[in-house]
Amino acid sequence: MTQDELWAQLSAAAPKAQKIDAGVKGYLTVKLAGEDLVKAVTWLKQHGFDYLDMITAVDYSSPVEVKGFVFDPNPNHFLPEGATPQIEAPTKTPGFTYRDAMEVVYCLSSLKDRLKVFIKVEVPRAAASVQSLVALFKAADWQEREVFDLLGVRFEGHPNLSKILTPEFIQGHPLRKDYVHVPDKFD
Amino acid sequence: MTDTLHAPPPEDIKTDEMFINLGPQHPSTHGVLRVGLTISGEMITKAVPDVGYLHRGTEKLAEVRGYHHCVVLTDRWDYVAAMPNNLVFCLATEKLFNYQVPERAQYIRTIMCEMNRIASHLLFFGTYGIDIGAFTPFLYAFRERELVLDLFEQICGARLTYNYIRIGGVMVDVDDKWVAKCREFLEYFKPRLKEYETLLSYNPIFMDRTQTVGIISKEDAMTWGLSGPNLRGSGIDYDARKFEPYAAYDKVKFDVPLGKTGSCWDRYNCRVQEMYQSVSIVEQCFEQMKPGDFMAKGVAKVPKAPIGEAYAHVEGARGNLGIYLVSDGGQSPFRMHVRAPSFINLAILQESLVGKKVADVIAILGSIDIVLGEVDR
Amino acid sequence: MGIILEKLPGVTSALPGGELLLTTADTVIDWGRKSSVWPLTFGLACCAIEMMGAYASRFDFDRMGVIPRPSPRQADVMIVAGTVVKKMADPIIQIYHQMPEPRFVISMGSCANCGGPYWDSYSVVKGVDKIIPVDVYIAGCPPRPEALQYAVVKLQEKMMKMKLKNGFGAAPQQEKGSRDITA
Numbered sequence: 001m002t003q004d005e006l007w008a009q010l011s012a013a014a015p016k017a018q019k020i021d022a023g024v025k026g027y028l029t030v031k032l033a034g035e036d037l038v039k040a041v042t043w044l045k046q047h048g049f050d051y052l053d054m055i056t057a058v059d060y061s062s063p064v065e066v067k068g069f070v071f072d073p074n075p076n077h078f079l080p081e082g083a084t085p086q087i088e089a090p091t092k093t094p095g096f097t098y099r100d101a102m103e104v105v106y107c108l109s110s111l112k113d114r115l116k117v118f119i120k121v122e123v124p125r126a127a128a129s130v131q132s133l134v135a136l137f138k139a140a141d142w143q144e145r146e147v148f149d150l151l152g153v154r155f156e157g158h159p160n161l162s163k164i165l166t167p168e169f170i171q172g173h174p175l176r177k178d179y180v181h182v183p184d185k186f187d
Numbered sequence: 188m189t190d191t192l193h194a195p196p197p198e199d200i201k202t203d204e205m206f207i208n209l210g211p212q213h214p215s216t217h218g219v220l221r222v223g224l225t226i227s228g229e230m231i232t233k234a235v236p237d238v239g240y241l242h243r244g245t246e247k248l249a250e251v252r253g254y255h256h257c258v259v260l261t262d263r264w265d266y267v268a269a270m271p272n273n274l275v276f277c278l279a280t281e282k283l284f285n286y287q288v289p290e291r292a293q294y295i296r297t298i299m300c301e302m303n304r305i306a307s308h309l310l311f312f313g314t315y316g317i318d319i320g321a322f323t324p325f326l327y328a329f330r331e332r333e334l335v336l337d338l339f340e341q342i343c344g345a346r347l348t349y350n351y352i353r354i355g356g357v358m359v360d361v362d363d364k365w366v367a368k369c370r371e372f373l374e375y376f377k378p379r380l381k382e383y384e385t386l387l388s389y390n391p392i393f394m395d396r397t398q399t400v401g402i403i404s405k406e407d408a409m410t411w412g413l414s415g416p417n418l419r420g421s422g423i424d425y426d427a428r429k430f431e432p433y434a435a436y437d438k439v440k441f442d443v444p445l446g447k448t449g450s451c452w453d454r455y456n457c458r459v460q461e462m463y464q465s466v467s468i469v470e471q472c473f474e475q476m477k478p479g480d481f482m483a484k485g486v487a488k489v490p491k492a493p494i495g496e497a498y499a500h501v502e503g504a505r506g507n508l509g510i511y512l513v514s515d516g517g518q519s520p521f522r523m524h525v526r527a528p529s530f531i532n533l534a535i536l537q538e539s540l541v542g543k544k545v546a547d548v549i550a551i552l553g554s555i556d557i558v559l560g561e562v563d564r
Numbered sequence: 565m566g567i568i569l570e571k572l573p574g575v576t577s578a579l580p581g582g583e584l585l586l587t588t589a590d591t592v593i594d595w596g597r598k599s600s601v602w603p604l605t606f607g608l609a610c611c612a613i614e615m616m617g618a619y620a621s622r623f624d625f626d627r628m629g630v631i632p633r634p635s636p637r638q639a640d641v642m643i644v645a646g647t648v649v650k651k652m653a654d655p656i657i658q659i660y661h662q663m664p665e666p667r668f669v670i671s672m673g674s675c676a677n678c679g680g681p682y683w684d685s686y687s688v689v690k691g692v693d694k695i696i697p698v699d700v701y702i703a704g705c706p707p708r709p710e711a712l713q714y715a716v717v718k719l720q721e722k723m724m725k726m727k728l729k730n731g732f733g734a735a736p737q738q739e740k741g742s743r744d745i746t747a
């Protein structure tokens with residue numbers, strides 16, 4: 001199976017799917033509506049894509065907020081007060097569409113055909129939630145928890161959606177672009 | 188005199204499940220992993236791995252670092268095998284920027300990754316011996332590992348965190364002296380590998396403790412998304428070096444060792460066999476390598492990536508290591524996600540430990556071969 | 565031993581020439597202490613691999629009397645080898661307090677010294693000295709095994725200067741540098 005054949009079959013199985021040409025370079029990237037996700041992944045699993053590579057999410061709201069980092073205002077004690085700006089706040093670049101949305105990205109592999117396919121589901125930032133894939137792939141268990149912990153996407157139907165990497169006292173979801181770090185007892 | 192030893196337990200004896208906290212400070216968890224074990228007698232009824240004790244927020248930090256600076260962060264995920272980490276980030280970035288890496292650099296990258304695989308598997312070999320109860324292999328493995336680290340030190344000045352593979356190529360070219368020293372090491376190392384097999388692999392005690400323990404079926408391995416020797420130990424042929432050849436892996440011949448049953452011993456043996464393959468790959472690279480450039484032309488000092496997304500994956504020492512990069516056209520990645528093999532491999536622990544004896548916990552945990560820096564990132 | 569250490573200074577200093585007795589005892593006890601520095605096997609991150617390298621064949625820490633102990637109850641020195649993250653900080657404080665006095669801490673590597681490459685991270689403690697007092701700092705990312713051995717030599721020099729009448733530099737002095745963050 002080649003990428004084009006796969007797309008022809010997949011688009012027949014999930015008619016609402018869109019192919020993104022400016023997706024992940026060199027791989028077939030498909031955009032799905034949230035409700036089609038489980039159906040499409042089930043179809044893929046039955047057609048050889050029985051290996052879940054990764055789940056992640058991207059927050060497209062804006063460039064990253066510098067207040068999400070912890071820093072000493074003047075780390076170089078040999079310089080006068082405030083002489084060294086530490087990290088420059090990234091600015092918006094023209095041409096990139098910042099939007100109030102997040103994309104959950106899935107990557108599935110077919111070991112037989114040596115193919116990878118990327119699936120994207122766009123969700124609003126305020127109520128980010130998609131269907132969980134734990135019933136299909138157990139590999140989704142921890143990866144969904146990680147995405148929930150760091151980006152705050154809720155996975156409906158996940159048996160144990162809780163924090164996994166960050167400690168209890170870290171508030172918010174650190175990989176969201178507007179994350180502001182609240183100083184805790186160790187800062 | 189009554190037989191107290193074989194008498195039935197008294198009526199009022201209380202049996203209860205017990206909670207045991209393994210880690211975060213435990214010599215056999217290879218770092219700061221915590222596993223909450225519920226045991227009933229000798230049997231484990233529930234295992235809850237708790238990670239995050241080394242969560243350093245690398246993915247967030249990458250969003251304000253330049254692309255060249257990010258290579259430094261990559262060293263510290265899988266600190267036992269840092270070269271594949273460097274490589275995967277550089278591959279993803281090169282895809283984004285469309286850089287053409289010179290052929291010599293491709294070969295050098297392959298050599299470095301394979302040498303690092305040897306160093307990493309030697310560490311596994313030594314520490315897994317300790318986990319099972321054999322201390323001597325540790326000393327043997329570290330003797331050879333130091334020689335590999337000497338080679339790395341000679342070429343890039345660092346023993347663990349190399350930052351050697353750069354965007355567009357490698358830091359410096361290898362010279363003839365280094366090649367000669369490396370060949371000398373390979374000649375020295377080949378008989379040592381045989382020694383290891385007599386020392387540990389076919390040791391009856393070691394075999395008894397690992398060959399029927401921690402069996403992971405093919406189906407389980409697939410659905411849990413295992414990769415690397417853990418997946419291949421269960422008999423599934425998935426190797427990123429064959430799946431989508433990168434660097435110079437399409438120009439060299441090598442086999443992918445596979446296990447049969449998916450037991451701890453199979454996973455262990457896959458790693459030992461991989462060391463033979465790594466030696467062979469490095470030798471082939473030396474044969475085929477020609478003089479030339481080691482760095483692509485036109486790599487910017489402060490690169491601004493074009494808008495787009497890229498994914499690259501390599502076969503690291505622990506499994507399929509992937510990087511997903513999103514660029515918004517700025518000086519630093521808009522989003523970087525690491526497909527960390529250790530993190531995904533570790534998740535199976537909650538299922539594979541249940542129903543096993545307490546004594547087998549460390550045997551199973553050690554055979555999965557995790558590095559906590561990569562689990563938590 | 566504890567009775568000797570606690571009671572001896574009070575008893576002997578009252579005697580004529582008691583100070584001399586104390587100095588002799590100091591030398592013997594300090595020599596015994598420095599010759600068996602037992603660290604806790606406590607690896608956090610990358611530096612732990614170099615720490616293992618220091619214990620292994622080439623560098624052979626055993627010859628300096630450094631034998632790793634798996635339990636904090638049996639350890640004299642804690643080598644904080646790697647990044648201290650906030651989730652791990654509370655267990656580190658707990659382990660530190662489980663160690664018997666006098667206890668020593670070696671901060672190994674940039675991360676444990678000041679946060680290292682993670683100086684602006686939201687989840688890293690910027691230096692282990694924010695939570696427990698540190699005796700020796702080692703620079704490097706990661707430091708070489710030789711550097712760790714040099715740190716132990718330095719620690720041994722410090723141990724040889726310990727005095728019975730100062731309470732062996734135990735609790736009061738050590739706690740001085742620490743920030744009581746549990747309060």
